[in-house]
Amino acid sequence: MSNDLAAFEKIPVKIFNTSEQASIFVATEIAALIKARQQENKPVVLGLATGSTPTRVYAELVKMHKKEGLSFRNVHTFNLDEYYPMQPDSLQSYVRFMGEHLFDHIDIPKQNINIPDGTLPKEKVGDFCRDYEKKIDDLGGIDIQVLGIGRTGHIGFNEPGSTERSLTRLVTLDQVTRIDAASDFFGEENVPRKAITMGVGSIMKARKVFMMAWGEGKAAVIKKAVEGPVTDQIPSSFLQKHPDCLVVLDEASSSELVRKKTPWVLDSIDWNDKLIRKAVVWLCFKLGKPVLKLTNHDYMEHGMGDIITEYGSAYKVNIKVFNDLQHTITGWPGGKPNADDSHRPERAKPFPKKAIIFSPHPDDDVISMGGTFIRLVDQGHEVHVAYQTSGNIAVFDDDAVRFADFVRDFNTEFGLSKADGEKFYQKVVSSIKGKGPGQIDSAEVLKIKGLIRRGEAKAGGRYVGIPDEQMHFLDMPFYETGAVKKKPLGEEDIKVIMDLLQKIQPHQIYAAGDLSDPHGTHRVALAAIFEAVNRLKNESWMKDCWVWLYRGAWQEWDIDQIEMAVPLSPDELMRKRRAVFKHQSQKDSAMFPGSDKREFWMRAEDRNHATAAAYNALGLAEYEAMEAFVRHKF
Incomplete structure (x- = not known):
């Protein structure tokens, strides 16, 4: 990649075709450091994240442990955050998450695992946070910090407004963050309002940082973090000041970066039909013009002069792209029988399909x-x-009760076993009433919800x-x-x-x-x-x-x-x-x-x-x- 194409990027970025390939890359980097330190008889300190983003990284590390003998005996870990309050055995606990995804499957000594304690009385949280920072410092600091990025641009639970020097502390969660977490807690009302998190300053002290993001949903915030100004409204943007941070993306999450979205404004590129169509559509929306009204001047003024050089005139490019777009439209998604399908998106034959x-x-x-x-x-x-x-x-408890009630009344109305219907209904209601927020439904309730x-x-x-x-x-x-x-x-x-x-x-x-x-x-x-x-x-x-x-x-x-x-x-x-x-x-x-x-x-x-x-x-x-x-x- 030409340096010109990365001109807008203020943090180094590495883009992979898939999140799987990207995760393997990060896991391999972590494993290499662990092995190097083992040869030197030295420990490794890792800062770890939770959420869906790093799960494949952890899966790869587990695979390396089981199939290649990678040992974690010399590894100390510090997790970024934990909800507060939170019991370690709760479904949503990051203690449980890390056990299920990594710690229960490797040979890391339990005393080397450090995760913020969501069970502490509030008056003891401050001392815990100071001790957490001291423990990291006493081990020589974090060697590699693994990060995801939230929709608000947060890293850890450092929400908009977090300062560059913030350390481990108790924070109040942003409303957007709580909405995003609602599914894990079976409703926004069950999401804790607070969390313990390492601070931006804690993260910035790490020697190496990998910030990862997958999927189109993260593309907009990645653009802000990587190409936008440094601001406390996008806490991840502080990583622009880190001496050794790498942003690791899949194709989808990189799609809003200038080098992906509009590379022609940065450097000469090798034009193909796909890129020409992408560029012309972008130009139309930028100028508020339909395709057939674009001029030579429009192309020249927006870094697309090479296309005019190749095709001779805006008119010829416009016609080509207009026809390409026209040919995507069809009222016959299964193919139109007995029709010329040379310019249709689907084949005419066979029919029917x-x-x-x-x-x-x-x-x-x-x-x-x-x-x-x-x-x-x-x-x-x-x-x-x-x-x-x-x-x-994805079915509410009320609906399950309503259908159980229907079964009870159905049995009564049609002369079936009233006792069985009543017994079934009471079992369902009892199960639901005895369930805590976010707890798994009984087999009967899950079956009802599936049938609904x-x-x-x-x-x-x-x-x-x-x-x-x-x-x-x-x-x-x-x-x-x-x-x-x-x-x-x-x-x-x-x-x-x-x-x-x-x-x-x-x-x-x-x-x-x-x-x-x-x-x-x-x-x-x-x-x-x-x-x-x-x-x-x-x-x-x-x-x-x-x-x-x-x-x-x-x-x-x-x-x-x-x-x-x-x-x-x-x-x-x-x-x-x-x-x-x-x-x-x-x-x-x-x-x-x-x-x-x-x-x-x-x-x-x-x-x-x-x-x-x-x-x-x-x-x-x-x-x-x-x-x-x-x-x-x-």
């Missing part, structure tokens, strides 16, 4: 691509839906027009923990997907490519599909199977990425809304809404309207709404 829509949760199909789903069915294709997980943890989601999914599928036998409930094992934290993707999960694909042998696969899902289910669900498809790639039917990625409730594809845009009329949009409304347990107030307070159907419609408006602003036809897809090629 067999399609599988993979839905990570029981409502992602209609929320994310309900209009396309309806079109595929209306146009005569054989459409299957595979609901990858039960979605049971399944019934809603069936209602949605029937409304769209597919028979029950074309709805497949996979209940992938990785999800069925009863807690927000899931198991890693396993062979059983991949086999479930492979078996279904082999049975149906589809011509189209639709999958959720929305990796900003804050709870990680979409990411694991997609990884299972990719692995299954990769293993089946030599099957004869797979050679004529295309994979289309949609995005869900969290965001949409950028216009320059879209390869198929399916327009929706006002009536079709209303049909989509009604299909989403079949998911009554997620209506009005979902268990895990994330930071966006809008209902899921509102988010989806706003996003579909915005995609149509963007196409219109570029000078293409004006539609009510659009659903967007990107084709994944293996």
Whole structure:
């Protein structure tokens, strides 16, 4: 990479294709230092983070310990933070998190593990924090500090307003941070308002810092931390002053950096069709012009003169990009029969096609691509839906009680065993009443909640027009923990997907490519599909199977990425809304809404309207709404 391309970056940045590759890099760096110090008979002091970001790093370190004999006998660790108050055996405790992800699987001496104590009386917290700092200093300071980054730009629990010299202390959590943590605690009201955290100053004393971020959801704050001014409103920006900090990103989290988003404004680049389309779309929105009104001067003034040199005139570039965009639009997502498909995103043949829509949760199909789903069915294709997980943890307790009550009354009304119905009802109510905030439901309650989601999914599928036998409930094992934290993707999960694909042998696969899902289910669900498809790639039917990625409730594809845009009329949009409304347990107030307070159907419609408006602003036809897809090629 040319130095010019990193000109806006005030902290060194290393970008990997995937978060897995990035995590392996960080784990390898940590392991190398541990081994070097062992040869010198010296200890290593690590500063560790929690949350979803470092989990793969810890998994790699565990793997190195078990398969390569990497020892942690000389390692001392200091965790960044802990909620306050917090019992160490609570589901949300970072003591428990670190045990499950790292400490229980390696040979680190227990006395070498240091995590802020969330059980202390408040009057003793100050002394504890001072002792925590002293213990780090007495060991010679932290050698490597591992960090994630929060949506507010926080590192540890150093919220906006934290000073550069702040040390370990008790802090009040920002509202955004509490909202982001709500899913772990089964509701924002259960999230502690305070935490003990190492300070920005504590972090800055570390000799080496790795700050990691994955996914599109972190792209905006990474840009602020790396390219923006140093400010206490973005505490991670203080790392611009650190002598040895490396920001480690995957492609998605780096997408807002200048070198990724608009590299042509920094340096000469090797233009290709994809980059030209990206640059022209950016230029249109920057200038507020449709594609066909861009001029030579517009290109020259914005670092894109090389394109004009290659094509001869803005007119020729404009026509090329306009046609590229036009060719993404189709009202026939399964392909139009007996039509010239040379400029269409989907093949005309075979017709009709067999399609599988993979839905990570029981409502992602209609929320994310309900209009396309309806079109595929209306146009005569054989459409299957595979609901990858039960979605049971996203149902409120009140709904479970209501359905248990229905069972009791049903038994009474239809002359069945009244005693059994009453016994079942009381067991469910007792279980729910005896459950503390964030505790796992009983097996019976989880089953009820899963059946509620399944019934809603069936209602949605029937409304769209597919028979029950074309709805497949996979209940992938990785999800069925009863807690927000899931198991890693396993062979059983991949086999479930492979078996279904082999049975149906589809011509189209639709999958959720929305990796900003804050709870990680979409990411694991997609990884299972990719692995299954990769293993089946030599099957004869797979050679004529295309994979289309949609995005869900969290965001949409950028216009320059879209390869198929399916327009929706006002009536079709209303049909989509009604299909989403079949998911009554997620209506009005979902268990895990994330930071966006809008209902899921509102988010989806706003996003579909915005995609149509963007196409219109570029000078293409004006539609009510659009659903967007990107084709994944293996």
